[in-house]
Amino acid sequence: MSKESRMAKKLEKKNKAKIKPGRLARREAITGLLFVTPWIIGCAIFLIYTMGNSFWYALNNIRITPKGYKFTFLGTGNFTQILFSDPDFPIQIVEYMTSTILSVPIVVVFALIIAMLLNGNIKFKGFFRLIFFLPVIVVSGPVMGMLSEQGAATISTIDTQTIVDAISTFLPKGMADAISELFQSMIMILWYSGVQILIFLSALQKIDRSMYEAAQIDGGSGWECFWKITLPTIKPMILINVVYTVVFISGNDQNSIIGLIQSAMFSGTKEKGYGYASAMAWIYSLVVLLIVGLFAVLLMARKDVYERQVKKAKKAMKKEARMERKVERRSARNAKKIEKARAKRKYSTYDGSGDY
Amino acid sequence: MAQATTKAAFRPHKLTETDKDKIQRFLFGSKEKEGFLKQLVVYALLICIGFIYLYPILYMLSSSLMNLDDLLDSSINWIPSTLNIANYAQAGRSMDFWKSLGMSIIIAGVPTILNVLSCSIVGYGLARFEFPGKKAILGVIIFSFILPSQVTMIPTYVLYNNIGILGSLKAFILPSLLAQGINAPIFILIFFQFFRQVPKVLIEAAQIDGAGYFKSFIRISLPSAAPAILTVFLFSFVWYWNESYLTQMYVSGIMTESGWTSLVIQLDKFASNYSQYAQTAQSGATSLNESISMAGTMLSILPVLIMYFVLQRYFVESIDRAGITGE
Incomplete structure (x- = not known):
């Protein structure tokens, strides 16, 4: 190797070494982290520190003495006590689970229906949107409590009792109770769907109109269009809405479990207190995460037909491209070979010129 | 088309094929135009559902204006015989309306402004810059949204107690300064989505002209994010306004009252407050009835309702506009 080429390589290496870490990129990364710092600090204090602490609390019995907090390590004592001998919590949590699992699909489907109705060619669209979004502004624990106390949460003119009776003959008692409770607070459930309607609506408006036109030309009915175009396109929004609904229901002041946790926290009895309440909160959040996970798995498990087809087509295209490249390479190689052979005058043409 | 229907109604025996066709098209629609029946069904559905939605509020409004006789009179369902404003006056006095309103505005407003500030900064950092661990941070943000706040509530309470900010507005200010306020993950994601759509060229141009990272954020990105800021401001305000659980816990105090209160909390304690008020008031205070508690409820939501x-x-x-649905 000549000296020059070695020098050139060294220089190149040096240049490369300068570029590789990317001073600008590093500076950008540091600035980015700087911007996110408030959140990182907040996360460290309000998420990691508190979660760790809360877990520690859950394993202890905590009593407030004039000298400060007195910890007695219990292990899983709090959890077993809550699950096996608490009079309210297990019942409430099962109730919460059934009612959430039942009401989330109702809320989401209902929001989708309203969004589709509003998405059509409708006069006073703004007015209807105004009405359907109103509950988001108004809804809060005490207001809801007040309303359901006064019986404004159900429509008295619609007799729900017959429906409930019919249901309870078919289903086991637990399920029937949950469903009848749903009917009792139907308006409240519908009230939870304000944000979801808007999210669906804006997703629906972003669907390309020409897709429907194309489907119509191919003879697709409205029903088919809904299942094959609308639903697959807004599928991610369904998941978002489901998660939002679950979080909203579980964080709502109307939720009785939250009240239970609070009252356990401030109860003066010996075995309850901060530790007991923390253990409750942990069980509760595990249940919430479980429900979110359940819905996520249900909605994400099967990719729909369209996505699968696209994936397949993409794979085929990739394969084709690879083949093409292969062919190109091979032909280039062959051309070179032929060229070489021709240079050696291996091929002889009839007039001896070497041209074909 | 209207002619076609009248024809059909009055002279059914003279229907020709084209008339039939017309009617059918009018009722069931064609490829180009939606049919009348379908439109009718859609409007009927929307109006019914709209009524169900408004029912509690209408009910609240009408019964808050009734007097005692109207409440007991079974023939009066919706429209009160006289507009009884006295309910509002009594409910307002028992809730200490003006003072609670002011405090509500402070309790909702101050953390909201800080929320907008901190969340916009964090959202911008996530949207504009590439750095290791960004995906993990986004994951944690979503996780912290799903996680019920009850898990972190008790240690937070103890923490606030230890550093002595429990029972003051600081207990709301501190987390919202650090982008951990109520529903802050949603706001961060809104800003994140929004700033991603701001063209990078704009910011690069500013930087070529000599603006630093922070300056280009304040001068270029923040002004262009006005819709997102407005969104976050409104939602944050409403959510803080309606939050009674955490407000009661951290700011107004459960065991010891700190003097801070809000309309929603006053509503929560309405019954006991009212009976106290009725005892101390010299004259004119009737005992608690449905109208008065509905008037109280109405009063507590009236400010946000007007704002809405x-x-x-x-x-x-x-x-x-905030682009939650974009990608």
Whole structure:
């Protein structure tokens, strides 16, 4: 190797070494982290520190003495006590689970229906949107409590009792109770769907109109269009809405479990207190995460037909491209070979010129 | 088309094929135009559901204006015989309306402004810059949204107690300064989505002209994010306004009252407050009835209701503009 080429390589290496870490990129990364710092600090204090602490609390019995907090390590004592001998919590949590699992699909489907109705060619669209979004502004624990106390949460003119009776003959008692409770607070459930309607609506408006036109030309009915175009396109929004609904229901002041946790926290009895309440909160959040996970798995498990087809087509295209490249390479190689052979005058043409 | 129907109604025996066709098209629609029947069904559904939605509020409004006789009179369902404003006066006095209103505005407003500030900074950092661990941070943000706040509530309470900010507004200010306020993950994601759509060229141009990272954020990105800021401001305000659980816990105090209160909390304690008020008031205070508690409820939501009707355009269009659904 000549000296020059070695020098050139060294220089190149040096240049490369300068570029590789990317001073600008590093500076950008540091600035980015700087911007996110408030959140990182907040996360460290309000998420990691508190979660760790809360877990520690859950394993202890905590009593407030004039000298400060007195910890007695219990292990899983709090959890077993809550699950096996608490009079309210297990019942409430099962109730919460059934009612959430039942009401989330109702809320989401209902929001989708309203969004589709509003998405059509409708006069006073703004007015209807105004009405359907109103509950988001108004809804809060005490207001809801007040309303359901006064019986404004159900429509008295619609007799729900017959429906409930019919249901309870078919289903086991637990399920029937949950469903009848749903009917009792139907308006409240519908009230939870304000944000979801808007999210669906804006997703629906972003669907390309020409897709429907194309489907119509191919003879697709409205029903088919809904299942094959609308639903697959807004599928991610369904998941978002489901998660939002679950979080909203579980964080709502109307939720009785939250009240239970609070009252356990401030109860003066010996075995309850901060530790007991923390253990409750942990069980509760595990249940919430479980429900979110359940819905996520249900909605994400099967990719729909369209996505699968696209994936397949993409794979085929990739394969084709690879083949093409292969062919190109091979032909280039062959051309070179032929060229070489021709240079050696291996091929002889009839007039001896070497041209074909 | 209207002619076609009248024809059909009056002279059915003279229906020709084209008339039949016309009627059918009018009722069931054609490829180009939606049929009358379908439109009718859609409007009927929307109006019914709209009524169900408004039912509690209408009920609240009508019964809050009734007097005692109207309440007991079974023939009066909706429209009270006289407009009884006295209910509002009594409920307002028992809730200490003006003072609670002021405190509500402070309790909702101050953390909201800080929320907008901190969340916009964090959202910008996530949207504009590439750095290791960004995906993990986004994951944690979503996780912290799903995680019920009850898990972290008790240690937070102890923490606030230890550093002595429990029972003051600081207990709301501190987390919202650090982008951990109520529903802050949603706001961060809204800003994140929004700043991603701001063209990078704009910021690069500013930087070539000599603006630093922070300056280009304040001068270029923040002004262009006005819709997102408005969205976050409105939602944060409403959510803080309606939050009674955490407000009661951290700011107004459960065991010891700190003097801070809000309309929603006053409503929560309405019955006991009212009986106290009725005992101390010299004259004119009737005992608690449905009308008065409905009037109290109405009073507690009235400020946000007014805000909603004034700014409804921004509320309703906000979700479109903030681009939650874009990608």
